[in-house]
Amino acid sequence: MKRVIVIGGGPAGMQAAVALKAAGLEPVIVERSDALGGKLRDWHNLFPSATPAREVLDGLRKAVEMARVEVLLHTEVEGLTPDGSKPSVEVALAGGHAVQLSGGRKLEAAAVVVASGFDVFDASLKEEYGYRIYDNVFTTVDVERMLNEGGVALADGSAPRRVAFVHCVGSRDEKVNQKHCSKVCCVTAVKQAMEMRALFPEADIYNFYMDIRMFGPGYEELYQRAQQESRVNFIRGRVSEASPTIDGRIQIKAEDTLVGRPMKMSVDMLVLAVGMKAGSSCEKFARTADAALSPNGFLAPADLFSGCVASGVPGVFYAGAATAPKTIGESLAEGSMAACWVVEYLDTLAK
Amino acid sequence: MAEMTFYSGFVIPFIVGTSVLFAVILYKYMRWMVRLPREDKRLVRRGVFSRATAEAIWESVAECLLHRRIWKVNPLLGYMHTAFALGWFLLIVVGWAETAAYLGGRLVPLQGHIFFKYFTTSLDHAPRWGVDFEAVMDLLLLYVLSGLALALFKRIRSRALGMRRTTRLTFGDRVALTSLWFVFPMRLLAESATSGIYGSGGFLTGSLGGALVSTMPAASMASFETAAWWGYSVALGVFFVSMPFSRYMHIFTEVPLIFLRRWGLRSGETEKSFDHFQIEACSRCGVCIDPCQMQRDAGVTNVQAAYFIRDRRYGKLTREVADNCLMCGRCEGRCPVGIGVNALRLNSRHSLNGTPADGRYDYVKGLDTSTGSRVFEGAGCEIGYSMKQGRVGFYAGCMTLLSPRILKAMEVIFAAAGEDVWWADRNGGVCCGRPLKLSGDVEAARDMMRFNEGLFRRHGITVLVTSCPICLRVFREDYALEGIEVLHHSEYFERLLSEGRIALSASDDGGLLAYHDPCELGRGCGIYNAPRNLLHAVADLVEPTETRENALCCGSSIANIHLPGAGQLAIGRAVGSAFEATGATEIVTACPLCKKALTRGTDLPVSDLAEVVERHLKVAR
Numbered sequence: 020m021k022r023v024i025v026i027g028g029g030p031a032g033m034q035a036a037v038a039l040k041a042a043g044l045e046p047v048i049v050e051r052s053d054a055l056g057g058k059l060r061d062w063h064n065l066f067p068s069a070t071p072a073r074e075v076l077d078g079l080r081k082a083v084e085m086a087r088v089e090v091l092l093h094t095e096v097e098g099l100t101p102d103g104s105k106p107s108v109e110v111a112l113a114g115g116h117a118v119q120l121s122g123g124r125k126l127e128a129a130a131v132v133v134a135s136g137f138d139v140f141d142a143s144l145k146e147e148y149g150y151r152i153y154d155n156v157f158t159t160v161d162v163e164r165m166l167n168e169g170g171v172a173l174a175d176g177s178a179p180r181r182v183a184f185v186h187c188v189g190s191r192d193e194k195v196n197q198k199h200c201s202k203v204c205c206v207t208a209v210k211q212a213m214e215m216r217a218l219f220p221e222a223d224i225y226n227f228y229m230d231i232r233m234f235g236p237g238y239e240e241l242y243q244r245a246q247q248e249s250r251v252n253f254i255r256g257r258v259s260e261a262s263p264t265i266d267g268r269i270q271i272k273a274e275d276t277l278v279g280r281p282m283k284m285s286v287d288m289l290v291l292a293v294g295m296k297a298g299s300s301c302e303k304f305a306r307t308a309d310a311a312l313s314p315n316g317f318l319a320p321a322d323l324f325s326g327c328v329a330s331g332v333p334g335v336f337y338a339g340a341a342t343a344p345k346t347i348g349e350s351l352a353e354g355s356m357a358a359c360w361v362v363e364y365l366d367t368l369a370k
Numbered sequence: 371m372a373e374m375t376f377y378s379g380f381v382i383p384f385i386v387g388t389s390v391l392f393a394v395i396l397y398k399y400m401r402w403m404v405r406l407p408r409e410d411k412r413l414v415r416r417g418v419f420s421r422a423t424a425e426a427i428w429e430s431v432a433e434c435l436l437h438r439r440i441w442k443v444n445p446l447l448g449y450m451h452t453a454f455a456l457g458w459f460l461l462i463v464v465g466w467a468e469t470a471a472y473l474g475g476r477l478v479p480l481q482g483h484i485f486f487k488y489f490t491t492s493l494d495h496a497p498r499w500g501v502d503f504e505a506v507m508d509l510l511l512l513y514v515l516s517g518l519a520l521a522l523f524k525r526i527r528s529r530a531l532g533m534r535r536t537t538r539l540t541f542g543d544r545v546a547l548t549s550l551w552f553v554f555p556m557r558l559l560a561e562s563a564t565s566g567i568y569g570s571g572g573f574l575t576g577s578l579g580g581a582l583v584s585t586m587p588a589a590s591m592a593s594f595e596t597a598a599w600w601g602y603s604v605a606l607g608v609f610f611v612s613m614p615f616s617r618y619m620h621i622f623t624e625v626p627l628i629f630l631r632r633w634g635l636r637s638g639e640t641e642k643s644f645d646h647f648q649i650e651a652c653s654r655c656g657v658c659i660d661p662c663q664m665q666r667d668a669g670v671t672n673v674q675a676a677y678f679i680r681d682r683r684y685g686k687l688t689r690e691v692a693d694n695c696l697m698c699g700r701c702e703g704r705c706p707v708g709i710g711v712n713a714l715r716l717n718s719r720h721s722l723n724g725t726p727a728d729g730r731y732d733y734v735k736g737l738d739t740s741t742g743s744r745v746f747e748g749a750g751c752e753i754g755y756s757m758k759q760g761r762v763g764f765y766a767g768c769m770t771l772l773s774p775r776i777l778k779a780m781e782v783i784f785a786a787a788g789e790d791v792w793w794a795d796r797n798g799g800v801c802c803g804r805p806l807k808l809s810g811d812v813e814a815a816r817d818m819m820r821f822n823e824g825l826f827r828r829h830g831i832t833v834l835v836t837s838c839p840i841c842l843r844v845f846r847e848d849y850a851l852e853g854i855e856v857l858h859h860s861e862y863f864e865r866l867l868s869e870g871r872i873a874l875s876a877s878d879d880g881g882l883l884a885y886h887d888p889c890e891l892g893r894g895c896g897i898y899n900a901p902r903n904l905l906h907a908v909a910d911l912v913e914p915t916e917t918r919e920n921a922l923c924c925g926s927s928i929a930n931i932h933l934p935g936a937g938q939l940a941i942g943r944a945v946g947s948a949f950e951a952t953g954a955t956e957i958v959t960a961c962p963l964c965k966k967a968l969t970r971g972t973d974l975p976v977s978d979l980a981e982v983v984e985r986h987l988k989v990a991r
Binding site: 153 | 771772773774775777778934935936939966969970
């Protein structure tokens with residue numbers, strides 16, 4: 020059997036499928052939503068180069084199309100049942116559309132690549148920031164959507180005169196069970212602050228951060244440019260609460276920990292840099308495949324160094340943000356890598 | 371009748387033990403009483419000749435002898451404790467009566483009563499005063515022995531006596547426990563041996579004695595008898611010496627504690643002499659361990675009331691043990707001795723807290739941003755504030771400020787009721803002080819309280835509403851707010867509803883609500899019904915298995931200043947699954963902190979009562 024099931028049709032899954040096809044195998048992408056692309060579909064420009072997300076997405080889609088990879092949309096994977104050398108997945112119809120699979124059907128394969136991605140942290144769990152309570156509190160995901168829809172504006176349609184970004188919303192926060200650093204939110208907030216500057220040349224733009232983590236190539240340079248060219252103000256301190264003012268603005272309270280003083284500030288728009296949470300299906304996959312979960316809920320790779328796409332279960336491999344927060348580039352690299360590991364695994368079996 | 375000397379070598383361990391016991395106990399009690407603060411001494415003087423003393427006598431009988439409260443925990447456990455306490459007490463009392471009945475009014479030394487059978491072999495033991503004393507004493511001994519059998523059984527299977535976990539013992543406890551277990555079997559053997567040799571004894575000692583004589587040669591029977599009496603006396607002596615240093619100190623101390631408590635003495639914000647009576651009245655029975663969520667969900671097993679009191683008693687208390695407690699009050703409500711462990715824990719925290727930071731909160735004095743200015747009012751030139759009098763004040767508190775959904779709901783409800791509200795937090799209100807108090811910093815807490823009191827008075831409010839039970843409790847317990855009625859928002863909503871100022875419509879979405887009792891609101895302020903009445907008006911309500919007085923703590927109590935997030939989460943999840951088991955579609959609570967804690971413990975939606983009331987407001991007005 021040459022079939023390899025790829026769970027999830029985001030960047031990692033698409034990349035893995037294309038690479039598997041090129042290696043002469045028969046990948047099948049099982050995607051729960053109505054289209055390929057994952058969360059990349061919702062992004063506007065990618066950090067640090069401001070490459071349009073659409074460019075990357077179109078390239079991937081075209082590659083999948085050209086390779087004639089079989090894609091099952093609206094199909095949810097219920098569980099993994101690795102059975103010696105022949106793993107299989109239980110699939111169920113998610114939306115009730117015309118797909119040839121029915122609920123509870125078993126799909127057998129030679130190997131499975133789990134590329135099920137992450138969930139965006141639900142900012143309304145940090146009730147003190149007023150998301151979905153006050154009109155002008157948004158998340159970085161909302162900002163990407165607004166940018167894609169053609170413009171950022173306050174709820175009444177006007178332009179903000181002062182915008183504040185709050186870093187680490189749903190990251191490094193024990194109070195919401197998210198101890199880990201989501202790593203991409205810092206650079207996302209910096210990127211968006213610069214985009215805000217371009218849209219609103221006269222506005223005050225602030226970033227409230229705990230630490231600025233600029234780990235990738237070109238990120239630190241972006242951060243420097245944000246300060247020097249885009250005149251974005253960075254304040255080290257965690258925002259403790261947001262409340263409405265009489266004139267409809269939002270008052271935030273924070274402590275400027277570099278100065279050591281509590282401070283209050285009224286802003287027109289508050290943007291919450293939401294973190295990456297373990298995908299809701301990770302737990303299900305780990306349970307049914309008898310694989311390990313990390314304490315933060317992501318799937319745990321067999322080895323952090325030499326086996327980052329291995330699950331430890333024969334025939335089951337990982338790619339992308341199913342195992343930890345990752346950038347688009349890292350997810351794509353893991354997609355290719357997982358395909359290599361599948362090929363090697365099947366070769367060893369054949370011998 | 372032969373002259374009775376009431377002396378034999380074996381009585382020495384008993385005499386020594388008894389002397390040490392009474393010397394130590396007398397020393398302790400005298401010392402504690404002398405060191406009572408003046409106001410406590412005044413309470414004692416006022417209480418001695420009052421009804422309270424009579425009530426204390428009755429309570430002492432009910433609790434120290436009959437152990438009524440332990441019977442409520444588990445009947446077998448109650449039987450065990452009563453068998454020891456009442457059985458032994460009656461053995462002593464009936465023993466004295468027996469002595470009096472057979473020897474008349476002559477003075478008999480203490481060991482004469484205790485070792486009566488040994489010294490009175492020359493007596494005719496026929497019934498006196500119409501009482502067959504030998505049979506009665508045997509029956510009582512059998513009663514105590516049945517308690518002992520249960521105690522042994524409890525060591526193997528504590529669950530049968532209603533306890534999943536029992537207390538870990540100290541060395542002193544082990545010595546005392548072992549000697550205690552030997553006392554009654556040794557007594558049985560000793561009395562049986564003497565009865566066997568002299569052909570006396572009741573149905574128990576007589577028949578066992580007969581059996582012993584028939585199986586043993588006469589020479590060894592005599593040395594067996596001596597050995598048995600020595601064993602009995604040594605067991606008693608060792609028990610008495612170890613008693614004041616072990617958990618068995620409670621046997622006597624519970625009695626003065628009951629009297630002092632009835633006379634109105636309580637443990638306070640700072641440590642004082644009365645605390646000793648509470649601490650040494652703890653028998654470490656372990657009833658406090660099972661209800662503790664720290665133990666059952668967070669895996670913390672060294673901080674429970676019995677262990678905290680033990681550590682404090684022996685001077686080994688660490689900050690961790692004092693601080694690592696939710697102070698939910700679940701154990702306090704079940705303590706058979708009624709020890710006020712939360713007050714003790716708080717004053718321990720105060721003692722361990724070190725020096726208070728003087729002047730740390732001086733800045734609050736600049737926070738009163740009242741818009742009113744001092745003006746001359748009326749012709750009488752009376753100085754006053756020109757602020758509106760008689761308004762309702764609303765105090766959100768920090769946790770409500772961090773839960774804007776609740777704030778927003780309050781605004782909507784106030785508007786619907788047409789209430790003209792003064793917002794404390796927007797007009798210079800500072801922290802209610804309870805977090806500081808719970809951390810042991812009572813001086814700083816008092817600064818906060820006095821500041822807020824002044825603020826409330828200056829703004830002339832007559833009703834103070836709060837949505838936070840933590841604030842509510844400190845307002846009711848520690849603030850001097852005469853003339854200002856303090857209400858939890860649940861009570862306030864109930865009043866609005868009954869006065870017809872708001873109306874609620876029941877939902878028809880088939881939702882099933884479950885109400886979580888916040889510790890500070892339920893056990894803390896006794897408010898259980900107001901939130902339920904409101905919820906009943908809008909939807910169907912289900913209860914989890916542990917509810918109301920036994921309700922679980924959310925796990926994020928501000929009273930615990932030690933437990934890391936993972937432990938809080940473990941408790942929160944356990945509470946969450948208890949609610950999920952009810953089949954409820956939504957959890958409602960009446961505390962912003964509980965709301966936050968439960969939100970991360972379950973996938974069910976969690977709301978505050980204010981949000982539910984807002985959702986069901988009828989806007990017909």
